[in-house]
Amino acid sequence: MKIYYPSDQNFTIAECVATVGFFDGVHAGHRFLIHEMISLAKLKKRPSVVFTFAVHPRKVLHSDFQPALLTTLDEKLVQLQTTGIDACVVLDFSVGMSKLTAYEFLKTILFDQYNVRTLLVGHDHRFGHNRAEGFADYLRYGAEMGLEIIQAKRYVTTEFNHISSSEVRLALQRGDIVNANKLLSYKYSFVGEVIDGFKVGRKIGFPTANVEPEDVEKLIPAIGVYAVEVNWNDKNYIGMMNIGIRPTMANGNKTSLEVNIFDFDENIYHEKLRISFVQKIREELKFNSIDELIEQLKRDKQTVLEVLG
Numbered sequence: 186m187k188i189y190y191p192s193d194q195n196f197t198i199a200e201c202v203a204t205v206g207f208f209d210g211v212h213a214g215h216r217f218l219i220h221e222m223i224s225l226a227k228l229k230k231r232p233s234v235v236f237t238f239a240v241h242p243r244k245v246l247h248s249d250f251q252p253a254l255l256t257t258l259d260e261k262l263v264q265l266q267t268t269g270i271d272a273c274v275v276l277d278f279s280v281g282m283s284k285l286t287a288y289e290f291l292k293t294i295l296f297d298q299y300n301v302r303t304l305l306v307g308h309d310h311r312f313g314h315n316r317a318e319g320f321a322d323y324l325r326y327g328a329e330m331g332l333e334i335i336q337a338k339r340y341v342t343t344e345f346n347h348i349s350s351s352e353v354r355l356a357l358q359r360g361d362i363v364n365a366n367k368l369l370s371y372k373y374s375f376v377g378e379v380i381d382g383f384k385v386g387r388k389i390g391f392p393t394a395n396v397e398p399e400d401v402e403k404l405i406p407a408i409g410v411y412a413v414e415v416n417w418n419d420k421n422y423i424g425m426m427n428i429g430i431r432p433t434m435a436n437g438n439k440t441s442l443e444v445n446i447f448d449f450d451e452n453i454y455h456e457k458l459r460i461s462f463v464q465k466i467r468e469e470l471k472f473n474s475i476d477e478l479i480e481q482l483k484r485d486k487q488t489v490l491e492v493l494g
Contacts, residue, residue, distance in 0.1 A: 199231065202305070209261070213369065217337075217340040223268070246280065253404040308336060308337050373406070374460055382441070394446065394458065410425060411464065411466065415458055467488075
């Protein structure tokens with residue numbers, strides 16, 4: 186997959202088949218749309234191109250908007266590459282771009298600048314200033330300029346009647362990792378740096394790495410205890426992660442992210458870990474004593490080993 190940015194000099198794209206969207210998460214619904222676009226491109230013997238944006242459009246238009254991203258830009262590009270598209274164009278969304286009408290966006294950017302000749306539009310996707318126009322308008326504009334506009338089918342499964350980035354976020358905010366991963370079609374994850382922590386875990390036989398997310402805009406699942414997979418230094422491990430306020434230790438209201446990596450004894454302070462979530466195993470609890478906490482952690486480890494096989 187080739188990646189193009191508007192800042193790149195002297196690049197051209199051949200007449201192509203494309204689709205446009207923010208594609209946060211590159212979830213199963215996005216993949217259905219992209220695969221439909223790839224099939225169209227093969228039929229027309231033209232390259233398949235996804236147009237996306239480096240920054241969430243709402244953040245550009247509303248400075249106080251805080252995205253709860255499913256994927257950083259780098260993660261999104263990695264996931265897009267797995268779809269098999271020929272190229273991805275990362276557009277710089279701006280206030281100026283937001284003022285373009287649907288016709289202007291189609292004509293000046295997609296048709297004239299990037300040689301799009303067939304555009305597959307998501308079944309409920311709208312674009313252009315204030316998203317004021319709909320598919321019938323896009324169809325009419327396309328006919329005027331020689332741009333074929335096709336509306337994608339709505340994607341549903343036997344389990345899910347609606348698949349969207351919002352649905353994935355809601356599942357993660359409930360701690361429903363199993364369904365979030367089904368909606369995504371891969372395990373939800375984040376990258377974080379190991380920072381100094383409370384150093385209590387090692388004293389009770391469950392040493393933990395305190396992890397600070399690399400991207401503050403990345404959504405972190407609900408408070409609770411999770412079965413996780415951990416990637417460090419290109420090696421994979423399993424473990425359990427607590428997201429919460431550590432009520433047994435009375436550490437206040439600040440949320441911390443601590444992962445206990447099984448069968449692991451390395452100095453990883455200031456190292457980067459990728460944490461992939463598999464399943465929530467319980468809520469965060471307050472225990473009457475450290476001994477009660479230790480016994481629960483032993484049960485948690487056994488549960489995680491059963492979950493992760």
